[in-house]
Amino acid sequence: MQYDFDTRLHRLGTRSEKWDEMETRYGVPATGDPAGIAMWVADMDFKSPPAVNEAVAAMAQTGLYGYPGAWHDHDEALTSWLSRRHGWNIHPQWVLRMPNVVTALHLIIQAFTGPDEGIIVQPPVYPPFLLAPQNNGRKVLENPLRREEGPDGPRFVMDYDNLEEQCRNGGKVLILCSPHNPGGRVWHKEELSRLAEICLKYDVLIVSDEIHHDLVYEGHTHTMLATIAPEIADRTITCISATKTFNLAGSMLGLAVVQNAGLRARLQKTMHAAGLFDPSAFGLAMSIAAYNHGDAWRKELLTYLDGNRQLVQQQLGTVNGIEPMRPEATYLTWIDFEKTGLPKDAIIRKLQQEARLALNHGATFGTGGELCMRLNFACPRSVLQEALDRIINVFSG
Numbered sequence: 001m002q003y004d005f006d007t008r009l010h011r012l013g014t015r016s017e018k019w020d021e022m023e024t025r026y027g028v029p030a031t032g033d034p035a036g037i038a039m040w041v042a043d044m045d046f047k048s049p050p051a052v053n054e055a056v057a058a059m060a061q062t063g064l065y066g067y068p069g070a071w072h073d074h075d076e077a078l079t080s081w082l083s084r085r086h087g088w089n090i091h092p093q094w095v096l097r098m099p100n101v102v103t104a105l106h107l108i109i110q111a112f113t114g115p116d117e118g119i120i121v122q123p124p125v126y127p128p129f130l131l132a133p134q135n136n137g138r139k140v141l142e143n144p145l146r147r148e149e150g151p152d153g154p155r156f157v158m159d160y161d162n163l164e165e166q167c168r169n170g171g172k173v174l175i176l177c178s179p180h181n182p183g184g185r186v187w188h189k190e191e192l193s194r195l196a197e198i199c200l201k202y203d204v205l206i207v208s209d210e211i212h213h214d215l216v217y218e219g220h221t222h223t224m225l226a227t228i229a230p231e232i233a234d235r236t237i238t239c240i241s242a243t244k245t246f247n248l249a250g251s252m253l254g255l256a257v258v259q260n261a262g263l264r265a266r267l268q269k270t271m272h273a274a275g276l277f278d279p280s281a282f283g284l285a286m287s288i289a290a291y292n293h294g295d296a297w298r299k300e301l302l303t304y305l306d307g308n309r310q311l312v313q314q315q316l317g318t319v320n321g322i323e324p325m326r327p328e329a330t331y332l333t334w335i336d337f338e339k340t341g342l343p344k345d346a347i348i349r350k351l352q353q354e355a356r357l358a359l360n361h362g363a364t365f366g367t368g369g370e371l372c373m374r375l376n377f378a379c380p381r382s383v384l385q386e387a388l389d390r391i392i393n394v395f396s397g
């Protein structure tokens with residue numbers, strides 16, 4: 001391997017949400033014996049690709065941090081990446097730049113729905129999908145995912161009948177998570193087409209959050225929703241960024257790609273009303289470097305993450321009552337503790353107080369998450385092994 005994912009980095013004291021807020025949020029101290037391990041918020045305990053560090057260093061060398069402008073090189077880097085990796089040929093003018101994807105979700109809701117109107121989400125799902133409608137006084141219409149036995153164990157599938165019902169119940173916008181966080185599904189083209197067909201039938205706007213689109217394991221193919229058919233592209237806003245793939249969440253750049261000019265103008269108006277004009281200069285520089293020079297790093301990262309994914313599966317799969325869902329994408333494993341027979345508080349106590357691990361609580365992902373936890377395995381393998389040993393220890397016997 002050309003890149004190093006094994007070295008343990010000391011993130012405590014680096015203004016890291018994941019490590020420096022672990023104790024206040026989960027009561028798990030990062031120091032002590034044993035020291036706590038942060039396995040919650042979705043960033044990685046790895047350094048970003050060297051090209052990104054070089055781009056930041058080059059900026060620092062100029063000492064110039066003024067307003068960014070004429071970011072054509074970002075247009076080029078992005079369009080080339082999407083075309084090369086995803087077969088999606090976009091025009092740069094379709095792209096709206098925001099501080100992050102979660103900002104985009106909030107602004108889309110403001111732009112396209114009114115008070116009390118319905119936003120369809122498919123829980124369990126990334127918590128801001130539930131919070132963004134609530135923060136804006138909109139109604140959350142749930143279309144809970146169903147669990148079924150797949151070729152590699154339990155997996156989520158969509159409930160199309162209930163989706164149609166929620167469209168009839170007044171859903172105006174559907175927020176899709178593709179690939180899915182926390183379940184790790186890479187939705188098949190047929191699944192996406194069926195979902196889109198229903199949304200189109202009821203004139204529901206689709207917001208397709210594809211931020212995990214570059215973290216897909218071998219044997220699975222990510223389909224960008226907007227590439228399926230022109231009429232789907234016309235009713236879809238695609239949210240992406242380089243931040244998840246290359247571990248740049250602090251660089252504050254999220255993108256909404258909107259092909260339909262009318263939808264784009266409306267969203268842009270809402271952005272301007274919120275005072276959002278210039279993107280982050282650091283975000284631009286970092287993602288240009290990542291898109292142009294980061295693919296070899298990404299490939300090695302995926303190989304490393306795949307090893308971690310297998311480890312989680314093999315080891316937790318042997319513990320009575322614990323069911324990890326094998327992700328097809330992302331560095332997150334959704335773990336179901338229902339069959340341990342323990343109530344939620346006992347599961348959390350075992351993980352946090354006995355094992356000293358901070359995992360995301362399943363309940364924050366909405367319906368279906370109550371007795372589950374989400375584990376972030378993007379860390380050096382030795383750290384992961386230590387965490388798995390602790391889980392096995394506190395749940396065995």
Ligand SMILES: Cc1ncc(COP(=O)(O)O)c(C=O)c1O
Nearest residue numbers: 042100101102126181209211254
């Ligand atoms: C599905 C999904 N969307 C958005 C985000 C966050 O993106 P951003 O940092 O750009 O708001 C995450 C982070 O985990 C995510 O999983």
